[in-house]
Amino acid sequence: SQQGEEDPQALSIQEGENATMNCSYKTSINNLQWYRQNSGRGLVHLILIRSNEREKHSGRLRVTLDTSKKSSSLLITASRAADTASYFCATDSIYNQGGKLIFGQGTELSVKP
C-alpha cells in the first residue's frame, strides 16, 4: 500500500500562476523526494529534502517539510505550459532497509497557455 497521499489529485491553472501540491505520509522518514512524470514516461527527479530540513529551493521550485504533521508541499512559481505533468512525492521511511521509496498517487497538473 502507498504511504503518501497527494492533494489535490488534479490541478488546472493558467500560465504564470503558482501551483501548490501537498503530500502527506504515515511513518517517520529519512527524506522525501519530489518527481515529475510526463505522459507515462520516466520520472524526473526534482528535489530531495531531508528530515532535518524545513524548506528547500531549486529554481522555480520550493519544497517545505513539516515532520510533526508528516506533510510536505511543492510550490511551482510562475508556471509554464511545459510544467504540465504528474507530480509525485516519494518517502524513504526510517524503517526501510535499502533504497525503497514509497510513492503517493500523484497530482496531475495542467498549465494552460
Add this chain to the structure above:
Amino acid sequence: KAGVTQTPRYLIKTRGQQVTLSCSPISGHRSVSWYQQTPGQGLQFLFEYFSETQRNKGNFPGRFSGRQFSNSRSEMNVSTLELGDSALYLCASSFRAGGYNEQFFGPGTRLTVL
C-alpha cells in the same frame, strides 16, 4: 554523465511467457531499484540491489525476480506472465547505500501482456 538506461523500451508478450528487462545505472551508482507502475496501483516497489545483493523486496509474487551484476547493471525477470503484469517498469539508480540519496529513474519499459 549518461542517465539511467532501460532496454527494451516496449515489449509485447502473451500470457504464460517470461520476460527479462535490463537496466544500466548511472556510472558510479551501485544501487538499483525496480518499480512497477500501473493506473490502478500506482508506483510500487519491487526490489533493490546493492553490490549484487538484494537488500529489500516489495510485496510481489516469486514470479518477479532480479539480479545485479558486478558492473552494477541489473535485470529483472517475470515468469509465467499474467495480464495484470502489464505495466510500466521503472528502474532507478543511486550513488550510495541507504536512503540519503536521490534516486534517478530511467525511461521505463512498457510491458503489454496479451
